[in-house]
Amino acid sequence: MFALVLAILSNALCINVKDCGNGRNIVHLDAFSVKPDPIQKKQNVTYNVTYTFKQQLTSATCQAVVKKGAIPLFRKTINICENIQCPIDAKTYNQHGSIALPSIVPTGSFNAEIHCNDANKKEIICFSGSVTIK
Template sequence: MERIRSKLFIALLYSLSLIAPSIYATDFEYCNKKKEYAVTVSGVEINPDPITKGQETSFTISAFTDKPLSGGKVVIGVAYFGWSVFSETGDLCASISCPIPAGDLTISYSKLLPALAPPGSYTLTLKIQDGNKSELTCIKFDFTIGFFGSSEGLFDG
């Protein structure tokens, strides 16, 4: 009986270790630590964490603005060991309804990562610009893609 309890306990700990990483926020830093941005970021969450190749990954940014925003752009850049490998510019109002009132806001961004994405360290830079291309905020955070992941797409056509 004690052996069964021990195995159940180990299984429970393993299950929690798979769930727990997606609960915690990712560390981030502002692109310019001396600048006071109009939009302050309070947290970044990555789901799933760790990231799995060949699956959609969501990045959720929690932020605050003390002034309403009528619109703008979201500029995303990804670097792999310092080399730019992806960039995209989108309408801020596509990920959150505009106008954005003063207060808390959440921006979500999802992307299907290719099954053949090389493993290693990546840095994502996210900028929010107003209609005049003035930077409202700019943050950077690191993430890792492991050696193993989904095999979807490896043997397609």
């Protein structure tokens, strides 16, 4: 699921990823990697992500923001169940893929944060990270 979020948010690829949640979230981001490192304009970016659902999830909405410094460059709300079939079973998932990074993406350092909540507005995962595009 979160690989899907990352694929949709191609400008929000995060290399230095950390959990910004409260430690009680029902989804745990186990591992995330991106190649090449550093990311280069006009090149494909390959990602691999492993995450674990501690319980079944029937719906989720994610809010994403990408900033350069304090300036928001990109905001997006994603209803996860519009993109994949829900409910999502409690287990560990591994997804991988490739994203073509368009030439219009600016170079520099960026910060991204993604918060996802269930239908009851309870946080299910939060992760943030930074990336440099050369």
